[in-house]
Amino acid sequence: xxxxxxxxxxxxxxxxxxxxxxxxxxxxxxxxxxxxxxxxxxxxxxxxxxxxxxxxxxxxxxxxxxxxxxxxxxxxxxxxxxxxxxxxxxxxxxxxxxxxxxxxxxxxxxxxxxxxxxxxxxxxxxxxxxxxxxxxxxxxxxxxxxxxxxxxxxxxxxxxxxxxxxxxxxxxxxxxxxxxxxxxxxxxxxxxxxxxxxxxxxxxxxxxxxxxxxxxxxxxxxxxxxx
Amino acid sequence: xxxxxxxxxxxxxxxxxxxxxxxxxxxxxxxxxxxxxxxxxxxxxxxxxxxxxxxxxxxxxxxxxxxxxxxxxxxxxxxxxxxxxxxxxxxxxxxxxxxxxxxxxxxxxxxxxxxxxxxxxxxxxxxxxxxxxxxxxxxxxxxxxxxxxxxxxxxxxxxxxxxxxxxxxxxxxxxxxxxxxxxxxxxxxxxxxxxxxxxxxxxxxxxxxxxxxxxxxxxxxxxxxxx
Numbered sequence: 001x002x003x004x005x006x007x008x009x010x011x012x013x014x015x016x017x018x019x020x021x022x023x024x025x026x027x028x029x030x031x032x033x034x035x036x037x038x039x040x041x042x043x044x045x046x047x048x049x050x051x052x053x054x055x056x057x058x059x060x061x062x063x064x065x066x067x068x069x070x071x072x073x074x075x076x077x078x079x080x081x082x083x084x085x086x087x088x089x090x091x092x093x094x095x096x097x098x099x100x101x102x103x104x105x106x107x108x109x110x111x112x113x114x115x116x117x118x119x120x121x122x123x124x125x126x127x128x129x130x131x132x133x134x135x136x137x138x139x140x141x142x143x144x145x146x147x148x149x150x151x152x153x154x155x156x157x158x159x160x161x162x163x164x165x166x167x168x169x170x171x172x173x174x175x176x177x178x179x180x181x182x183x184x185x186x187x188x189x190x191x192x193x194x195x196x197x198x199x200x201x202x203x204x205x206x207x208x209x210x211x212x213x214x215x216x217x218x219x220x221x222x223x224x225x226x227x
Numbered sequence: 228x229x230x231x232x233x234x235x236x237x238x239x240x241x242x243x244x245x246x247x248x249x250x251x252x253x254x255x256x257x258x259x260x261x262x263x264x265x266x267x268x269x270x271x272x273x274x275x276x277x278x279x280x281x282x283x284x285x286x287x288x289x290x291x292x293x294x295x296x297x298x299x300x301x302x303x304x305x306x307x308x309x310x311x312x313x314x315x316x317x318x319x320x321x322x323x324x325x326x327x328x329x330x331x332x333x334x335x336x337x338x339x340x341x342x343x344x345x346x347x348x349x350x351x352x353x354x355x356x357x358x359x360x361x362x363x364x365x366x367x368x369x370x371x372x373x374x375x376x377x378x379x380x381x382x383x384x385x386x387x388x389x390x391x392x393x394x395x396x397x398x399x400x401x402x403x404x405x406x407x408x409x410x411x412x413x414x415x416x417x418x419x420x421x422x423x424x425x426x427x428x429x430x431x432x433x434x435x436x437x438x439x440x441x442x443x444x445x446x447x448x449x450x451x452x453x454x
Contacts, residue, residue, distance in 0.1 A: 037264050037265040037266060037350065038264040038352045038373055038377060038380070038381060039264060039370070039372060039373025039374045039377060044403075065380055066353060066380060066381055066382075066383075067379070067380060067381075067382055068379050068380055070376050070379055070380060071380075092353060092354065092356055092357040092383045093353060093383070094353075095322055095351060095353035095354050122353070123264065123352065123380070123381075124322065124351055124352070124353060125265045125350065125351070126293060126319060126320060126321075126322035126349070126351060127319065127322050129319055130319040143266070143372060145266060145370060145372035145395065145398070145402075146265055146266025146372075147266045149297050150265060150266060152294070152295050152297055153265070153292055153293060153294060153295055153297060153298075153350070154265060154293055154294075154350075155293075155294060156293075156319045156320070168372065168402075170401070171372070171398065171401055171402070174397075174398055174401055175372075175395075175398070175428075176271075176428070201402075201403070
């Protein structure tokens with residue numbers, strides 16, 4: 001019974017996600033759902049990314065947090081419109097974004113002229129992986145400080161993601177993280193998952209991430225033209 | 228309506244948590260609910276802790292993970308009985324432990340003779356804070372690699388916890404973490420929360436944590452005797 005309840009929730013979510021998708025398509029927006037555990041560096045990566053895109057590619061951001069506008073405040077000066085979602089109408093707050101929250105955010109984010117929309121999910125390695133929001137690509141961030149065992153412990157997020165950004169590689173040597181073991185663990189749950197090593201702190205790997213973004217946006221745009 | 232659904236779920240959970248509590252009390256077990264984001268170091272802290280307690284205090288462990296037995300396998304050689312809960316009967320898995328899962332685990336964990344039971348929750352800073360499982364104390368772990376802003380972004384867990392273990396302090400200087408700002412952020416959401424700085428990697432601060440554990444266990448035991 002619990003399984004069918006869950007399926008109903010996810011089915012209802014997918015219908016709204018499809019509506020969001022149509023709205024994004026209508027404006028030619030390429031949409032990234034950025035997911036990770038708390039403190040993996042999603043916002044710092046977005047800061048770097050928006051800084052590089054500024055003046056070249058028009059980007060918008062939807063920020064998901066249980067509470068507060070800390071991340072939106074960090075991103076606001078970088079030239080992209082930012083809309084904040086707080087998932088805390090209830091005790092504790094929701095631990096993920098769903099399609100309905102994104103639909104509500106679209107009342108505030110003008111899609112006209114935006115080429116890329118980044119959706120920064122709530123920091124959580126479990127539930128965000130279950131909810132489509134209308135994105136083109138799911139990108140997960142993992143910090144080396146979180147350990148090389150995470151693919152085996154939180155497999156769904158590794159399975160549904162189109163790209164893994166392995167962040168804070170400047171900490172390698174200071175933390176227990178075996179790169180070869182990590183790659184092997186990733187291969188066990190999602191052998192095709194591309195991994196880009198980066199450090200949002202030093203800027204290492206940002207070029208590779210921007211190149212991926214540009215290439216995938218072009219692929220998505222081509223797909224929409226054909227469709 | 229959603230609020231009342233949530234309240235019903237939590238009320239039902241609390242009834243089972245009270246049953247668990249009675250079972251723990253009947254055997255004089257002091258129970259810690261250990262919570263954190265993924266990769267904060269809960270298991271490494273437990274390894275250190277069990278190593279120190281071994282031969283002095285009889286401890287048991289209930290391990291919560293979405294999938295797998297990686298953490299239980301790490302703890303098994305340390306002389307304490309370990310029971311694994313996997314929260315993944317469904318797509319994606321549950322992102323927290325609840326009282327019913329702990330009740331089921333008690334079918335496998337013999338409480339007779341156990342003085343301390345550690346419950347290692349699923350790695351997540353949101354939902355585990357909402358579910359009582361019958362514990363005496365909630366202890367949260369935060370790694371400095373996660374950043375000093377987390378109290379403002381995930382306030383409930385900081386509010387419900389009785390102790391904060393600030394882990395990986397050996398990384399200070401390598402990550403963006405301002406200790407004074409962190410303390411101020413903690414004070415904004417829970418001014419009375421004690422903080423122990425430690426490094427499960429180097430062993431720094433483990434003594435203070437063991438002393439807290441011993442003192443709190445004595446307080447809890449006294450309370451049970453009086454009650």
